[in-house]
Amino acid sequence: MNKAISKASGLKKPLGIYIHIPFCISKCSYCDFLSGPADEGTINTYMDALVKEIEGNRNLGSRFFVDTVFFGGGTPSIAAPLKIKAVMEKLKEVFEFDESPEVTIEANPGTITEKKLMIYREAGINRISMGLQSTENEELKLLGRIHTYEEFLEGYRMAEKCGFSNINVDLMSALPGQTPELWAKTLERIADLDPAHISAYSLIIEEGTPFYEWFQDKEGRNCPPLPSEEEERGMYELTKRFLEARGYCQYEISNYAKEGFICRHNMGYWRRKDYLGLGTGAASLIDNVRFSNTESIPEYIENCGSPDSIHKATQNLSVQEQMEEFMFLGLRTTEGIDKEEFDRVFSGKFEAVYGKICEKLEKEGLLKGYSRKPGRICLTGKGMDLSNYVLAQFLLD
Known part of the structure; x- marks a missing residue:
């Protein structure tokens, strides 16, 4: 029931x-x-x-x-x-x-x-x-x-x-x-x-x-x-x-x-909420592990009753990858990201990791909210137009 x-x-x-x-x-x-x-x-x-x-x-x-x-x-x-x-x-x-x-x-x-x-x-x-x-x-x-x-x-x-x-x-x-x-x-x-x-x-x-x-x-x-x-x-x-x-x-x-x-x-x-993907090629994120199903329909149909056997490309996300996703996924939304939430999740590392990048993008008119403390950071209208460029800045070397 x-x-x-x-x-x-x-x-x-x-x-x-x-x-x-x-x-x-x-x-x-x-x-x-x-x-x-x-x-x-x-x-x-x-x-x-x-x-x-x-x-x-x-x-x-x-x-x-x-x-x-x-x-x-x-x-x-x-x-x-x-x-x-x-x-x-x-x-x-x-x-x-x-x-x-x-x-x-x-x-x-x-x-x-x-x-x-x-x-x-x-x-x-x-x-x-x-x-x-x-x-x-x-x-x-x-x-x-x-x-x-x-x-x-x-x-x-x-x-x-x-x-x-x-x-x-x-x-x-x-x-x-x-x-x-x-x-x-x-x-x-x-x-x-x-x-x-x-x-x-x-x-x-x-x-x-x-x-x-x-x-x-x-x-x-x-x-x-x-x-x-x-x-x-x-x-x-x-x-x-x-x-x-x-x-x-x-x-x-x-x-x-x-x-x-x-x-x-x-x-x-x-917002990087946990999600489960079902069916061929479907992607999942569970407990900071990303995985996806086989793209082969015959293989999927044969092994669907045992999910582990159809999972491909499993990736345990590093802390760096989690931080990158937090930023470039959250900044797709108009509400942007919360610096304090980032610090709660990643032990107060926002300024050390992304401070200089945010300062640069804010000066370029692509980001707003960084200089306000506390506050949310989001893309400006110009930043939305150039979102591919802006979001790529948050991929760490």
Whole structure:
């Protein structure tokens, strides 16, 4: 029987759970995630394997309670909804749950029905993350998406009808041929829907993707040019200004939420909370040990009942690595990091380790709050724009 417990009980530590479902109808042109098409039999067998892996982690149930769950992919919504429900039921059997957990499933337009959505709600899923990327059908086609904007609208309204009030919409800027005007149009259309949360990412051309090949081949595919670095930065600034004017708070470099709808699961990553990854390639952080599962689906299915046998790339984090993560993950958020918390965790070492770096970045206008004692340190607007450069400064030699 599932027993909900309060976060205030103090009896167990909170745990986030990520569940990777590595299947999709077709691979998008920009995607380098561990995902791809599969037949129904393979998907069903994989979903059964997830249940076995959860059972194999029963020992963690005595130490942790679950406060967030995130079904990611791939496209989790292509799996049979009763299989999703079975995974949730096994989680509730093995782990105690917080009294008000956040449970998210990623869903692409064209893969959801009212029946699926109602089964999700019965299973305890209370947040939908919808992958849209653009409201321009030509841009969607270029990205290799399987849906139109109109199909997204149908799915979005269906989710609202089925009682989902916590909906995220994923958007992507700096697309080939995209102008600031087209990006502004996408932002306005989605803000008019008033979703609880918007994730707005810039396109990154990853090696091994069709986009990478297209832009490497100067004589190759007739693909519109990418926006310039200046245009990309302008789109990022536009996103912040526009969404803040529409009542969204930027709480992380690429994430915006209405009041009370910050994604608790993702905040757990940036705050270095313990989390368990289930499924192929899924990563975990437990007691400052990072490990990930095999990326091979056949190997995973064969050995899923014995989690230790599917773990790969185990890393016991050194104190230096923990400090680095504390800084560059925490600084992704607009609330930044607390110097006093750093000193509590790492025995008063903040000034010795990061004092000079913070002083330099504050003088450059990329960081603020360091000179206040006590106080929180966070990125400035300019620092957010140049976040890759700034966060790299906190990697110690």
